[in-house]
Amino acid sequence: MKQEMRTTDFLDRAVDLYGDVTGVVAHDGTEYTYDEVNDRVNRLAHALVDSGVEQGDRVALLAPNTHYFIEALYATNKLGAVFVPLNYRLATGEYEYILNDCEAGTLIADYDYAEKVEPIRDEIPAETFVGYRADEIAGDDWRDYEAFIDGRSAAEPDRPDISEDDDASINYTSGTTGDPKGVVRTHRTEHWHALVLNQHMEIRDDDTYLWTLPMFHCNGWGHTYAITGTGGTHVCQRTFDAQGVFDRVREDDVTFMCGAPTVLNNLIAYAEEHADVETTGDRDVRIATAGSAPATATIETVEDEFGWRIIHIYGLTETAPIITTSNSPRRLAQRGRELKVKQGFGTLCTDVRVVDEDGEDVPRDGATIGEIVVRGNQVMDRYLNKPDATEEAFNDRVEGYFHTGDLATIDEDGMIAIQDRKKDIIISGGENISSIEVEDILYDHPDVLKAAVIPVPSEQWGETPKALVVPKDDADLDEEGVVSFVGEHLASYKKPTSVDFVDDLPETATGKVQKYELREEYWDDEARKVGQQ
Template sequence: MYVDQTTLDYLDRAETLYDDLVGVIADDGTEYTYGEFAERVHRLSNALTELGVEEGDRVALLSPNTHYFLETIYATNQLGVVNVPMNYRLTPEDYEYILNDADATAVIADYELAERVEEVRDEVPTEHFVGYEADGIEGDWLDYETLLDDASAERPDRPDIAEGDDATVNYTSGTTGDPKGVVRTHRTEHWHALVLSHHMEIQEDDTYLWTLPMFHCNGWGHVYAITGTGGTHVCQREFDAAGTLERIRTYDVSYMCGAPTVLNRLIDYYESNDVGATTGDRDLRITTAGSAPPRATIRTIEDAFGWRLIQIYGLTETAPIITTSNSPRRLADGDPTTIKTKQGHAALNTEIRVVDEDGRDVPRDDETVGEIVVRGNQVMDRYLNKPDITHEAFNDRASGFFHTGDLATMDENGMIAIQDRKKDIIISGGENISSIDVEDTLFDHPDIAKAAVIPVPSDEWGETPKALVVQKDDAALTEDDVVAFARENMATYKAPTSVEFVESLPETATGKVQKYQLRQEYWEDEERMVGQG
């Protein structure tokens, strides 16, 4: 029997089975049962219809981690309207670009963020501007709660939504240039949540703490997965370590996600304060993604905090889980810390390959580097308004596979370990240097809080590694200290040849260092952003 798979399956299951159970806890502690949550979703859908928003339109969303965000995702989807979650760390110019690229009919924005949209209001095609707590927004904005109060609580008549219909457009985080609109259908989002639920072991009694930005790939799929399984969403508007630990104890949190930046901030707070308990009554597991955390970070999270860390890997285009280190049978075969520095094996119903320039699989020797390519039901449909880039993304080396742009090795067990972005491999005097290897070594220095390694021009070597380092408070490192530490702990040719101490590193909301920004400063006088070694 064939049944269309849509994102609404998750809302409908929660409303039917868990209507009397607390499903969402707002940042201020207000609790909503899933029945109450669904009613608010229906009110928003009806309000949008009254404004004239129609099936196929796009509604942009700009919000921190709030119950409003969760409501808006479902309210748009059940109307056949496409939601466009936007990164809340962008500039007004970025929002102008996105709103025009997406041709957004409406914007729903948080009171702390709306002014950035207001600045470009006259430059975008958007007709309706809705604000959470609109009284605090300069300009002509409709108030979110007033719209809900005036709207019907009955579930609206839904159009015939097919699984191949667009559900959401998530813009890339911009680590390699201008963001691209990643179009995800109801089918890709549905599969995304199913795969996530299995590998992250999500159960109906889970209490999930939102420290991961909801806008990012719809919160890595947890917007749907937690709802459909009947778990409880605990919202935290903005991450701060003290608030996170307090919520963990107060709500007996059993599951959360944290980008590497979140892990580092939690550890810094833990080491500087008398924290007390790091869990409630239940065990806690935490998922991280992006570059694998350094071994020292993994040890602290698991040994000192007592949390179980799960590493996953993916991109906005793959929404994002396509591999996971959560493989107990493999963990039994080796050192758990070492294995968790890898991105892991392919997720269910996902085909992962690591291929060379000619599209051939590299040897499974954990040494030969190739590009990760993937196909699966959770992979995006297309880039919005970019057919040529879409075609290239699916056909560059291996036809029919999405090309991630990440370079990795694969071991005999099929576990991948990312070595670098294609653009971040440093080729110095003919030797390939993985910036991740260098960064991992630097993270082991007790006085280094963060580090990014980039290639810079070199007359002798073409390009050479440079480290940009954020010191821990009260540290007094010198360039010689850092270089000497690196040379003592890794192959000397990989060690940075120069070091710059900085206050912070440019990062996306998901903790990825925007290396292209760092590189630009050093390559602006060069014809190409690659060395000719």
């Protein structure tokens, strides 16, 4: 028989089987059982209904890793509305674009980040503004979150008829054309994603999961669903803090967490400065990492000195994100730790291929480079309001496969290793940066004639954006001024970390900058043309 797959299934199961279990530990240490989590979710759902939220409406959330992030996600989905988590590191102008693009009628914001949207309130469609600890938010008409849900019924709200093909969430990712793209994920894709995670992340009902990975990243790589449905415990850490990680690992007996290689490196640096730091509680710890390949030295330190087990995964916001993993005890026994720097092979029921320009599979020789394409139930439905981009993404080289834009090799065991990128995306410390988006800002500078932004290697971040700028005649430009100009318009992590002033840029006959030629100079000594930490 066919059973509709809905995101609400995960909290429903947790309440049914683990209602008395601690489901969420807030940043301040407050504990909520799954029954208590569900009560708060229902109260928020009733409050949203009373404020006018209906099925299909978009509810946006701007918040770090908090208990109320989880509450907002499930309350929104119970109503058949669409959850839109926002990256709290963006700039005000970026929020204006996103909130207009998704037409969010409700915005819930954390006290630390609400100031970023306060200046654009009259420019966006939202009519309901809810602030967590609203008394700490500068601005009028922010309804306090706790007051918003206080006194509401904890009974289940009336749930509409939700199809598995209905939109569940919209996650924004950096677009290669500059504007962010809204990745639309249905109840089915989110549901399937969580099931894949459970299999390959080995999630169990006695797991204690520490939120070091931002929840807004593809709904926390799906762990908002997977941990909940399995009956594990969420431990919230608002934002990454190395000391806080080690404290919570020890005090809450954490067994599982996620983080980009830059998180691993920051933890290593902290441990080196604090030789007596305790890295585990009473139980073993595993950590999933993605964004770029961890360096072998990083793996050795984390596994040998911390006593944690690394699981390397790969994916994109469009793919939920996990589509490959190197978590293979069988292959690890055969090949050793070098396996863990590879992105890995396809996850369960996921068709991952590496194809050439004609869409034909490249040889499994570990040397021939092609583009990674993927087909699976966890892959996105579409890009919001971008039918042409959707059509191209699914049909560029191979019809019906999502084209990642990542160039890789595949070996005899089906293990994929990324070598380069086809798209103009820089992945710095796990964050996607559109080089074209940064270039568009640079071209707005009155003294810039031409500009190109490329990734360059970085020991700290894997790779980082560099700007190559051709100044106009008699221009008075310096590196600090260029970087500052970008920072006035974009999130700080998108700013170039260095600027080179050049006489000209290499271009094709049609005027397109040959970035590959520019990158060669900076990646000449690297085995891959992508960052590795």
